[in-house]
Amino acid sequence: MLINTVLLFLQSALPMFIIISLLLLRFTAESKSIVTPKNLIGITCLAITLVFLLNQTIEKISQLFEGKGTEIVFSFGFIIIYFCSVFLFLLNNKDRFIKVKQALALVIFLLVFSLNGSHFMLYLSSYWTQTLQVESAGLESLFIGIILAVGICVSFAILLYFLLRYSDLNIHPKTSCYLLLFFALGQLMQSILLLQQVDVLPLSYSLWNSSNFIAENSEFGQLLSVLFGYEATPSFMQLITYLTAFIVPVLMSNNRHFVRIAFGEKS
Amino acid sequence: MIKDVPKYCNLFLLMSLFFLCSPTAEAKRPEYHLALKKHLFHPAQIIIPANKKVKLVILNHDNSVEEFDSFDLNREKVIFPKQKSIIFIGPLPVGEYHFFGEYHPNSARGKVIVVEINNTQAVSPDALSSKQGGLDVN
Numbered sequence: 001m002l003i004n005t006v007l008l009f010l011q012s013a014l015p016m017f018i019i020i021s022l023l024l025l026r027f028t029a030e031s032k033s034i035v036t037p038k039n040l041i042g043i044t045c046l047a048i049t050l051v052f053l054l055n056q057t058i059e060k061i062s063q064l065f066e067g068k069g070t071e072i073v074f075s076f077g078f079i080i081i082y083f084c085s086v087f088l089f090l091l092n093n094k095d096r097f098i099k100v101k102q103a104l105a106l107v108i109f110l111l112v113f114s115l116n117g118s119h120f121m122l123y124l125s126s127y128w129t130q131t132l133q134v135e136s137a138g139l140e141s142l143f144i145g146i147i148l149a150v151g152i153c154v155s156f157a158i159l160l161y162f163l164l165r166y167s168d169l170n171i172h173p174k175t176s177c178y179l180l181l182f183f184a185l186g187q188l189m190q191s192i193l194l195l196q197q198v199d200v201l202p203l204s205y206s207l208w209n210s211s212n213f214i215a216e217n218s219e220f221g222q223l224l225s226v227l228f229g230y231e232a233t234p235s236f237m238q239l240i241t242y243l244t245a246f247i248v249p250v251l252m253s254n255n256r257h258f259v260r261i262a263f264g265e266k267s
Numbered sequence: 268m269i270k271d272v273p274k275y276c277n278l279f280l281l282m283s284l285f286f287l288c289s290p291t292a293e294a295k296r297p298e299y300h301l302a303l304k305k306h307l308f309h310p311a312q313i314i315i316p317a318n319k320k321v322k323l324v325i326l327n328h329d330n331s332v333e334e335f336d337s338f339d340l341n342r343e344k345v346i347f348p349k350q351k352s353i354i355f356i357g358p359l360p361v362g363e364y365h366f367f368g369e370y371h372p373n374s375a376r377g378k379v380i381v382v383e384i385n386n387t388q389a390v391s392p393d394a395l396s397s398k399q400g401g402l403d404v405n
Contacts (some may be wrong), residue, residue, distance in 0.1 A: 004372060059347045067353050070345065122345060123370060126332040197342055199296070199355040203320050217338040233341060 005127075005145025006152075010219075012120035013149060015183075015226050017157035019112045022183060023105045025164055025176040026088060047110055051117035055125065058118060068198040075191035077115050082191075084108045085184030086249045092177045112187075179227070181249060186229030188245055192238055206233035296322040296355065301377070303346065304328045306368060308377040316384040320357040327351070333375060337366035340379065357381075 062070040084104045091097050091104075127142060167175040195201040209232060214221050216232040224230035231238060299321055302309045306329065315321050325335055327346040335344045335354065346352045356364075359381045368375025 004370075008369065058345075059350075062345065062347060062352070063350070067351070119345075122332055123334075126370060129331070193341060197344065197354055199320075199322075203355060203357060205358055205360075215338070216341075231341075232338075 002141040002145045002148075005142055006149045008123050009120055009146055009149035010152060011222060012116045013153050014156070014223070015116050015187075016113050017153040018160060018183065018226060019109060021157045021161040021164070022176060022180045023109060024161060025168065026092075026101070026105060026180070043106065043109065047113040047117070050110060050114040051121055054114050054118040055121040058122065068200065071194040071198045072200065074115055075194040077111050078187040078191035078194075081108055081111050082184045082188040082245065084111075085180055085187075089177055089181045089184075089249055090253050092174065092253070181246065182228045183226070185242055185245055186226060189229040189231060189238060189242060192241060196235070196237075201237065204235045204237060207236055207239060209233050296320055298322045298324060301325045302328060303333055303368070303375065306333070306371040306374045308366075308368070308375055311377045312380055313377070314380045314382055315357070315359070317361045317381050318358045320355060323354045323356055325352050325354065332370065334369035335366060336369040337364060337379075339364035340366060342366070343369075 058070065060069075061073050065072050084107050088101060088104045088108070091101055124142075164176040164179060192201060196203050211232040214224060214230070214232065216222070216225060216230070221230065221232065229242065234242075297316075297319065299313050299315060301313065301323060303325060313323075325344075325346055327333055327348055327350055330348050332348060333346050335342065335346055335352070337343070340356050340359075342354050342356060344352050344354050356379065359379075361381050361383055364379040364381065366377055366379065
């Protein structure tokens with residue numbers, strides 16, 4: 001149960017810690033101190049409240065739309081994360097629109113936190129209820145598992161933050177920006193999977209199977225899945241969506257004409 | 268501003284609409300049933316035809332939440348107590364695809380066996396379930 005707790009927590013919590021690192025980089029890179037202790041506490045409390053709310057209502061949500069409620073609601077959330085991340089990516093070099101960027105970052109953080117956090121809360125509440133009925137020793141492994149997983153996530157997030165900060169300053173100024181876009185692509189891929197799972201989007205054959213090289217259920221595969229939206233068995237739709245969802249924002253950000261029109265600058 | 272949006276942006280929007288509006292014939296999918304009792308899947312293995320999309324109905328008879336998870340099938344779904352959940356899988360090539368209950372991975376385990384069915388043979392779930400050795404709860 002210890003290993004299972006660690007793996008489940010990693011699966012749910014890693015995206016939350018990674019998005020914190022990525023969003024912090026968006027704002028510290030511009031030397032605007034938006035992340036204050038007061039803001040952090042407020043935002044964290046709001047996020048935890050959302051997680052609890054979602055956890056309480058998820059059973060009813062699952063019964064909506066003829067049993068497809070969870071998939072439709074969650075995929076909608078992932079799609080919003082993607083679009084907010086794209087806007088944040090496009091607004092990268094702008095010293096204006098600070099309030100807009102703050103709002104986008106807040107939405108991304110709250111959605112990532114609540115969608116992933118509710119998943120782990122379900123496991124936690126279910127395991128807690130069962131363990132209390134049977135034995136107390138199981139709770140020990142639960143807490144130890146959570147502590148271990150938090151340690152792994154925090155370590156990785158800090159490492160990622162400083163690595164990307166170094167890369168932004170010394171290698172390429174938009175490294176963290178692109179990683180945010182890749183993270184958003186990963187969320188979009190999840191939404192497609194969910195919609196295919198309930199037949200809202202058409203199912204199709206997998207184009208290839210790279211499980212022999214990088215298995216999706218391995219630790220490295222999970223990490224690639226969160227960071228880049230890695231799929232060992234992607235369908236044609238996933239591939240086309242991934243490429244389009246990456247190329248279009250990149251082309252838009254490099255198109256000076258579009259940038260001027262979009263941000264109301266005189267040509 | 269709309270007329271100044273680059274053409275590739277319009278293409279992206281068109282492709283998104285195309286995929287979202289693609290028809291899916293859910294009603295005609297063959298249906299297979301899986302029951303979850305005391306953290307065990309019944310039947311432990313399900314035989315489905317190759318290259319066909321199928322509907323998997325999972326009924327949780329237990330009083331606790333379980334999560335149907337399968338890396339082979341690329342599917343993950345939470346199943347609440349005394350409720351049923353629906354997952355669509357396929358089309359799959361011939362082979363074995365493992366699944367498990369994420370909250371009880373040591374006990375709740377099973378696999379989907381995909382077999383080639385000739386056009387002349389019956390493709391109905393009843394015909395295939397008669398080949399299954401396990402307990403089939405419908």
